[in-house]
Amino acid sequence: MARHTCLLAALLLPLPALCQAAVSATNNTSIIAPVSAPISAIWAGEWRVAEFNLPPPSKVLTTRRDPATFQVKALIAAAECPMRYDGLVAQTDIVKRIEERERFQLDAANWPVGTDPAQFVGLKMEFDQAMRITRTLPVDNYRRVRVDCAGLPSTEDRFYLLNEGRRLFEFRFPDNGLSLSVVLYERAR
Structure with missing residues (x-):
């Protein structure tokens, strides 16, 4: 069961959340990504x-993922704003x-x-x-x-x-x- 839990976590969670999930799994708690987990890479892109x-200020929303920190940021009003x-x-x-x-x-x-x-x-x-x-x-x-x-x-x-x-x-x-x-x-x- 623990092997399946770790495999599932490896597929669903980014690396920092995976480490936290592994610790949680050994403590018999849920492996659902915590609120503080990095935003999933699926959020990154051009929208x-x-x-x-009501007409929005911009016709495009750009979100980028920092490969070093795994943090996704939205480009809003010419500023990169962290998403959480x-x-x-x-x-x-x-x-x-x-x-x-x-x-x-x-x-x-x-x-x-x-x-x-x-x-x-x-x-x-x-x-x-x-x-x-x-x-x-x-x-x-x-x-x-x-x-x-x-x-x-x-x-x-x-x-x-x-x-x-x-x-x-x-x-x-x-x-x-x-x-x-x-x-x-x-x-x-």
Whole structure:
């Protein structure tokens, strides 16, 4: 059994995580890669925007893997930003979060007196598009990835999910409660 466990770990985990997994396996604990494990090499590449609910600042997201450290970095705002795992998130939880934000934003009671309800039409379309893109993500639990970058606003919750190694989803929820951004990237190379 231990031989099969080590073989499985060797196939699934990058080298630093493999060493940690081997120690964990001898302690009879799980060999699932820890949150601090390096991002899988499958994240590295060039990603082109396929769909979005709000136009993203760039049509391409480039991620690179440092062969010496195995760390994957995203090139954002001309800076290389380290990517890191940050727990699991379910597709259904993201859908609920979008629905909650939409209910709040489209409630006329949350807008200044005198706001014309016709202004909600564009906002409703943004939420509908965000929901449509999010629902293309199969219902499952995903490893959430965040970027550590000084050039990014600290006033938003931004994270990424990867589906089948071919589709990368970016979710941005501004802290001020206004709208949200959902971008679907597809692997270009």
